[in-house]
Structure formats: structure tokens, C-alpha cells
Amino acid sequence: MKGLFLHGVNCTSRIWSQVREYLAGIDADYVEYPHAVTAAANCVSDITKWVFGEFGSNHYDFVAGHSMGGIIALELAAKFNLAFRQIILVDCSLRPANRFYRNLMTEGHMEQYGSKIMQMMQEEAPYYQDGLKQSLKERFDYTKYLKVLNQNIYAIYGDRGQKDYPGRIDDLCLDEETLGRIKLLFVENACHLPMIENPQALAFMISDIAHDKSLLK
Template identity: 50%
Template structure:
């Protein structure tokens, strides 16, 4: 089973290191966006177009995208018509979300991983344009890519160690039409960086989705 794996801004493939050992049974393509592409990208579609031109033509059972990578995944499937049996995004905001979703990691995970992650962010930040950041940080709406899909999209989020919080879905500020296209899953003991914070649970959830017919 072949998986196309896409990360978000300010990252490298190292963000998958904690998850990678769990994915040994799959053929995983770990995409890395060239700096010469991201330095000129004023919108997400510039990155999506490069991914399409580079990786189209090969069959993929699934695409999994984290954060901005989730929007890339949707664009690949809807705009560029790449075929995936399963589409999964990880902690991706299709519209500006409420405060509940605005944290990187739990306090404990920040202590353990924060220095390495923030150093990576700082090093990679210079390779992304201010316009690209505006396209994912200010007023935006990427739900149109859901509307063009006929298949279900799996949306996995960290539960911020608040499993009892009742407005997790409401706080994503999505329309009923958009919500009808999504299958939500929440992972405990994780915030935005799910693949780093709780890789075992994430793997189990991904495996369950991929094996489901």
C-alpha cells in the first residue's frame, strides 16, 4: 500500500521521524518541498502544482497531509484529479479556527520536543513568503476543495487533552455542507504536532482507516 505524505510550513521530513517506524508495512513517499519552490510560492497552489507535477502518474492508496499539507492533499484530489482511495488530513484548518486549536503541543511535549521543533521552524521560516503565511493565517476558506470531492475525507485532530470539550467540531467554524464531507477522529495527549506527540495512536488510527473498505 503506497502513501503520499505531506508536511506543513516551516517543516522538514524530520517531523515524521517518530511516526516512521510504525509505517514500515507501507510504502511511504515522504515528500519534501524544494526551497526554490517555497521561496516563490505566494499561495498553497504553487506547492500543490509542484507536488502534482513531481508525483502524479504513480498509484497511491492514500494521501496524508499535516496542516498546510492537508490543504495540498485536498487540492491534489479536487483540482488536479489525483486518485487516492483515502484522503486524510492531520490538524488542518480549512477556515480560521477558534482558540482551542491554537497550540502547538502539550506542556509536557513542549518540554521534551519544543527546542528541536522550534529550531526547525526558525531555520525553515526564511524559505516561505509572507503571502503564503497570509493565505493560511488570515481570512481564508479552503472548503471549496471539499465540495468538489465525492469521497469522504478523514480529519484527525489532537484533542488538546480535553476529550470532554464539547465544541471541538464547532470551533473549526465549518459549514454544515463542509462538515458532511468529513469523518472526524481525535487523538488524546496531542495538540497540533500529532505525529510527534502520539505517533502510536496516530498510526493505529491511520491503519484502521486504510484497512477499512
């Protein structure tokens, strides 16, 4: 069992450190994109090409990508034919989502972890071009990749501390075909950074997916 973990914009592989502790039994590569690569990248695909060049010859049973890392995961499978059995998207927007999903952490978690996370993001931000960041903010549509993939695709989102919110699926702004291709799961008491806010729950979800255990009721 081997996994590939991909982080998002303005982050480092350390974002997975707490999840990693709960996944000690799973062999995995936690990718770190070099600053030289991110600074030259005009779009997500530029980073995907580097990841493929460095890790494409390895075998992975699954890939887990957070935010932009989820798009990289889809591109590795759709454009470079990496044969993951499962693709796990962690709070990854395939299209611009509604306001419900546009928050970093819950208020309590911002008080607890905010200074450390914001420091990391501020340190990494200069190494990402504005064009790349904009391609992940507005007027994008990455659902096209799902149309050419046959793998099981899981999309895990933080429930924003509102597990009974009735609009949480509609607010993803995805069409029925796309929703039919993904299996949705929600991490309680978390927003965009479930690996920080509720790492144990996220890790258990990833482990169950990797081991083909049913998570859907």
C-alpha cells in the same frame, strides 16, 4: 498499499519520522518541498503544482497531509484529479478555527520536544513567503474543495489534552455541509503536532483508514 505524506509550513518530512516507524508495513513517499519551490510560492497552489509534477504520475491509495499539507492533498484531488481512495487531513484548518485549536503542543510536550521543533521551524521559516503564511492564518476558506470530491475524507485533530471538551467540533468553525463530508477523529494528548506528541495513536489511525477499518463509533 501506497501512501503519500505531505508536511506543513516551516517543517520538513522528518516531522513524520516517528509515525513512519509504526507504518513500516505501508509503502509511502514522504515528500520534502525544495527550498527553491517554497521560497517562490505565493500561495499553497504553487507548491501543489510542484508536488503534482514530481509525484502525479504515481499511484497512491491514500494521502495524508499535515496542516498546509492537507490543503495540498485536497488540491491534488480536486484540481489535478489524483485518485486517492482516502484523503487524511492531520490538524488541518479548512477555515480559521477558534482559539482552542491555536496551539502547537501541550505544555508538557513543549518542555520535552519544544527546542528541537522550534529549531526546525526557525531554520525553515526563511524559505516561506509571508503571503503564503498569511493565506493559512486568517480569512481563508478551503472547504470549496470538499464540494467537488467524492473520496472519503478524514480529519484528525489533536484533542488538546481535553478529550471531553464539548466545543471541540464547534470550534473548528465549519458549516454543516462541510462537517457532513468529513469523518472526524481525535488524537488524545496532542495539539497541532500529533505525529510528535502521540505518534503511535496517529499512526494506528492512519493505518486503519488506509486499510478501510472502521474507526467511527
